[in-house]
Amino acid sequence: MKLQRKSGLRALTVGAVAVTGALVLTACGSDNNSDNSSSSSSSPSSSSSGSSSNASSISCAKGQILSSGSTAQQNAIEAWVKNYQQACQGATINYKPSSSGQGVIDFNQGTDAFAGSDSPLAADEITSSKKVCSGGEGIDLPMVGGPIAIGYNLPGVSNLVLDAPTLAKIFNSKITTWNDPAIKKLNPGASLPSTKIQTVHRQDDSGTTDNLTKYLGGAAKADWPYPHAKAWAGKGGQAVAQSSGVASLVKQTEGSIGYFELSYATADSIPTVKIATGAPQPVEATTANASNGIAQAKVVGTGSDLALDLSAAYTTKAPNAYPIVLTTYEIVCDKGNKADTLPLTKSFLNYIASADGQSALTSAGYAPIPDAIISKVRSTISALS
Amino acid sequence: MTSTAPSTAPPPTAPPRKARTVTRPGDRIFAGMSTGSGVLLLVVMAAIAVFLTVRAVHAIAKDHGNFLTTFEWNAALTPPKFGVAVLAYGTAVSSIIAMVIAVPIAVGIALFITHYAPRKVGGAIAFVVDLLAAVPSIIYGLWGALFLVPHLSGLNLWLDKYFGWTVIFDKSDPNSSPRSLFTVGILLAIMILPIITNVSREVIRQVPRMHQEAALALGATRWEVIRMSVLPFARSGIISASMLGLGRALGETMAVATVLSANSELSAHLLDIGGGTFSQNIVAKFGEATDFGRDALIASGLVLFVITLVVNGAARVIIARRKEYSGANA
Numbered sequence: 001m002k003l004q005r006k007s008g009l010r011a012l013t014v015g016a017v018a019v020t021g022a023l024v025l026t027a028c029g030s031d032n033n034s035d036n037s038s039s040s041s042s043s044p045s046s047s048s049s050g051s052s053s054n055a056s057s058i059s060c061a062k063g064q065i066l067s068s069g070s071t072a073q074q075n076a077i078e079a080w081v082k083n084y085q086q087a088c089q090g091a092t093i094n095y096k097p098s099s100s101g102q103g104v105i106d107f108n109q110g111t112d113a114f115a116g117s118d119s120p121l122a123a124d125e126i127t128s129s130k131k132v133c134s135g136g137e138g139i140d141l142p143m144v145g146g147p148i149a150i151g152y153n154l155p156g157v158s159n160l161v162l163d164a165p166t167l168a169k170i171f172n173s174k175i176t177t178w179n180d181p182a183i184k185k186l187n188p189g190a191s192l193p194s195t196k197i198q199t200v201h202r203q204d205d206s207g208t209t210d211n212l213t214k215y216l217g218g219a220a221k222a223d224w225p226y227p228h229a230k231a232w233a234g235k236g237g238q239a240v241a242q243s244s245g246v247a248s249l250v251k252q253t254e255g256s257i258g259y260f261e262l263s264y265a266t267a268d269s270i271p272t273v274k275i276a277t278g279a280p281q282p283v284e285a286t287t288a289n290a291s292n293g294i295a296q297a298k299v300v301g302t303g304s305d306l307a308l309d310l311s312a313a314y315t316t317k318a319p320n321a322y323p324i325v326l327t328t329y330e331i332v333c334d335k336g337n338k339a340d341t342l343p344l345t346k347s348f349l350n351y352i353a354s355a356d357g358q359s360a361l362t363s364a365g366y367a368p369i370p371d372a373i374i375s376k377v378r379s380t381i382s383a384l385s
Numbered sequence: 386m387t388s389t390a391p392s393t394a395p396p397p398t399a400p401p402r403k404a405r406t407v408t409r410p411g412d413r414i415f416a417g418m419s420t421g422s423g424v425l426l427l428v429v430m431a432a433i434a435v436f437l438t439v440r441a442v443h444a445i446a447k448d449h450g451n452f453l454t455t456f457e458w459n460a461a462l463t464p465p466k467f468g469v470a471v472l473a474y475g476t477a478v479s480s481i482i483a484m485v486i487a488v489p490i491a492v493g494i495a496l497f498i499t500h501y502a503p504r505k506v507g508g509a510i511a512f513v514v515d516l517l518a519a520v521p522s523i524i525y526g527l528w529g530a531l532f533l534v535p536h537l538s539g540l541n542l543w544l545d546k547y548f549g550w551t552v553i554f555d556k557s558d559p560n561s562s563p564r565s566l567f568t569v570g571i572l573l574a575i576m577i578l579p580i581i582t583n584v585s586r587e588v589i590r591q592v593p594r595m596h597q598e599a600a601l602a603l604g605a606t607r608w609e610v611i612r613m614s615v616l617p618f619a620r621s622g623i624i625s626a627s628m629l630g631l632g633r634a635l636g637e638t639m640a641v642a643t644v645l646s647a648n649s650e651l652s653a654h655l656l657d658i659g660g661g662t663f664s665q666n667i668v669a670k671f672g673e674a675t676d677f678g679r680d681a682l683i684a685s686g687l688v689l690f691v692i693t694l695v696v697n698g699a700a701r702v703i704i705a706r707r708k709e710y711s712g713a714n715a
Contacts, residue, residue: 099672125675196560203647205461205673230673231459232648238562238658239646241669 058356060088061347063340068096069103069116072207072261073144073328075364077116080352083360093348100207100328107331108132113341114349115331118207120307129333136335136385139305141377143352145367147290148212148324151250151270152257154178154193161186163276164219164314164323170257171199171216172224173236178255186276193255199237200249200258205230208243211310211326212259218314219323259324262287263365275324278317289322290367296321299373304334304380308373327369335385342384349381434690441684444677452684457649458666460674460681467681469688471651475566475660476689479641480634482570482655483577488627490574491581496611499589511586518579526643529572534644537563537571541656556656564646567655569662572640577630584629588622589615621704628700635693638664663689 067077074097081093095116098106103115104125110132120140121129129138150167152160157178162170166182169175175182179192202209209232216224226233240249247264250256257273262285265272274282283289293313301307307329314323330349337345351357358368369377445452448465455468494514498507541556541563548554596614605613616623647661647669661669667682674682 101673101675101678105676122675203642204669207673227462229459230461231457231670233457233459238564239648241642 058084058087058351059347060091061343062088062090063344064092064094065113065341065344065348066094066096067103067112067114067116067330068098068106069112069331070100070118070207070328071097072100072118072146072326073116073366075263076144076361076366079360079364080348080357083357084348084351088347091344091348093344104331107138110338113332113338113345116328117331118326118328119210120301120305120329121331129331132336133333134336136333136337138331139303139334139380140301140307140329140331141349141353141380142306142308142327142369142373143330143349143377144328144361145290145294145369146326146328146365147262147285147287147293147322147367148208148215148259148326149262149265149270149285150257150259150273150275150324151247151265151268152273153250153252153254153270155254157187157190157192158271159187159274160190160271161274161276161282164216165223167273167275168216168220168223170197171201171237172234173199174223195255198253198256199234200246200253200256201232201234201237201239202243202246203232203239203241206243207326207328208259208261212324214310215314215324218311261365262290266365275322277321277323279319279321281319283320283322285322285324287362287365287367289320290325291370292318292321293323293325294327294367295370295372297327297373299376304383306373306376306380325367332384334380334383337384346381346384349384350378353377353381437683437687437690440680441687444680444684447677448681456651458661458670458681458685460670460678465677465681469663469685471649472661472663472666472685473688473692474651475645475665476635476662476692478655478660479566479569479573479662480631482567483573483634484627484631486571486574487578487581487630488623491578491626491630492585492623494578494582495585495589496615498586500607500611500615511583514579514582517575518583522576522637523639523643525572525576526640529568529640529644533572534563534568537568541565541567545656552653553655555654557654558657561658562646563656564644564658565656566645566660569641569645570655572644573634573637576637576640577633580633581623581626581630584626585619585623588619588626591622592618624700624703628697631696632693635689635696636664637662638668641665642668 074095077095077097081095084093085091097116100117100119103112103117104121106112107115108125108128108131117140121138126137130136132138150162154160162183163186166175166186169182176197177194178197179194183192207230210228210230213224213226213233214228217226217228224234232239238249240246243260243264246258247260247268247270250258251268251270262272264270265285272285274284276282293316294308294310296312296316296318297308297310298312299306300309308327310325310327313321313325316323330352332345332349353374358374361368368374444460448455448467450457450466450468452468454470455466456471458467458472459465460467494510498511502510542559544554545556545559549556592615596618597610600610600614641662642665645660645662645665646658647665648659649661650659652659663685666685670678670682
């Protein structure tokens with residue numbers, strides 16, 4: 001008990017810092033945005049390709065572009081921007097990590113050259129994007145994949161295996177102790193304690209929650225009766241702000257279980273649950289396995305829109321295909337991108353969709369988009385105008 | 386006098402002109418500025434009200450739950466379903482807890498500073514209370530999350546054990562973390578303490594010396610002086626002070642967002658995890674909100690705005706009823 005309390009304390013610090021941080025970031029951002037958008041038009045928009053570039057996949061363009069959106073792909077974009085700007089003199093790409101919602105709002109107000117989002121554009125958002133994209137509309141390009149790891153803290157138990165119905169019951173407080181028969185059945189060898197399960201979920205609305213609940217609803221409909229949403233709907237458990245907050249609360253609280261992007265599990269060395277999907281072996285949350293999961297996805301966007309439907313991934317029984325995955329998108333205009341930002345936008349998107357760009361994802365804890373889909377993304381980018 | 390005497394030619398018209406007040410440019414500028422300030426205040430309030438109403442009406446029209454009685458807040462669903470029941474309850478409960486704790490303590494501090502403490506000690510305490518008011522709310526939030534929450538487990542268990550029969554102090558899961566509305570109430574109490582103390586202190590200072598000396602002369606003890614002459618005189622001022630504090634408690638954001646583990650359940654068990662407040666909900670939902678989601682959050686802001694208006698109105702009524710004790714009649 002004592003231990004637990006002390007640890008809750010430390011975990012909360014991170015949560016508290018995260019809340020503040022998020023607010024500060026959001027607050028600072030919007031000023032920049034409007035400022036820069038007016039000044040960016042003054043910068044010359046000559047697209048001189050083929051300057052001294054050390055990476056073969058980058059064909060450089062000059063200028064300055066603004067973008068904003070999802071924090072889930074922040075680390076990926078930062079790595080890409082660093083690589084791109086190192087290779088290309090005179091190119092500035094400014095990605096403001098605010099939130100998917102803010103990204104779409106910025107994009108539809110015409111301040112962003114592209115936006116990052118955890119979820120594809122909704123129908124009414126596409127309609128309002130037509131005002132910004134003269135003659136075209138906003139489209140979704142899947143660029144970053146990732147596994148959502150289920151982290152747990154159960155000393156003495158490694159290689160915990162759970163399946164979708166059990167997870168749904170745990171997160172809905174239908175299963176409340178670690179030695180529940182359902183968990184025992186999946187982990188015949190493990191010595192499970194009789195302690196209470198402490199579930200941890202996001203307090204703030206989040207694309208991670210949205211994607212996890214899509215999975216729970218898709219793979220265990222009977223046990224997860226709620227529609228998928230960015231707001232947490234399950235019963236019980238503690239709420240804490242930001243993925244970092246969830247990760248540290250799990251890290252510090254014995255008997256807890258929570259969800260976050262894989263990179264947080266790696267950084268805090270939190271063990272993650274292997275998912276029994278019906279494949280010969282339970283599947284571990286790794287970037288490669290997540291790519292295998294995403295490979296099951298179908299493109300459901302119409303026209304040049306490449307929005308993905310991941311529901312086939314949630315129920316996949318393919319070996320080594322991790323089912324709890326999310327993809328984040330870059331949103332651009334298919335036609336009618338601003339003339340002064342188009343060359344750089346196109347060049348940058350070309351790079352991140354390239355083999356080099358995608359392989360840079362793995363080291364940041366993300367999963368590359370599978371070949372079949374990314375090749376469609378590439379051809380869509382080359383047709384942007 | 387005599388020097389102006391020669392110009393006696395227009396005596397019938399001159400005196401009335403002189404009787405009128407002289408207006409110099411300074412007067413006109415100052416009158417204009419102060420009128421402008423007054424009007425500006427009204428314009429700002431009207432602008433806030435209009436902004437909130439216009440955006441809120443748009444959102445509420447599309448709400449598929451009952452805006453006032455729905456528990457959950459899910460504006461991103463299709464169809465959207467959101468309501469302020471839990472938020473209104475949480476805001477009210479945490480503020481009431483804060484007031485119950487803070488008002489007696491604040492009045493006590495104010496009386497100690499003005500009536501009991503030696504002058505030097507009183508000055509030092511007043512200074513410390515002022516400092517408390519200058520601490521930013523996020524610092525209170527961090528302190529609450531890092532220090533208060535882990536140290537409240539004991540109090541929670543004690544309350545649960547001995548006062549669990551009152552239902553409100555019944556903790557459903559004794560082992561759960563004390564990130565509850567009760568903890569938020571305690572934190573808010575500390576945050577509003579300096580406001581109530583400072584205003585009460587000033588009001589108590591205004592109590593006429595004569596009243597107190599008269600009471601002493603009649604043989605009253607110090608406590609009787611305070612009860613019979615100080616508190617009745619200062620009551621309306623203390624109520625105003627409490628309302629100022631309540632205003633801060635109702636709207637407090639960061640401290641609540643860091644301490645409370647929010648959910649959309651409405652529970653009479655104050656020690657249980659969960660609940661939410663208006664401002665906390667706005668912080669949690671604003672980041673990922675779409676345009677429509679923001680309108681919905683603004684609608685919840687409108688409710689808080691109305692609640693604040695009602696509370697302030699109620700305070701005015703109370704003060705007006707006790708006018709016989711106010712400073713104007715002293």
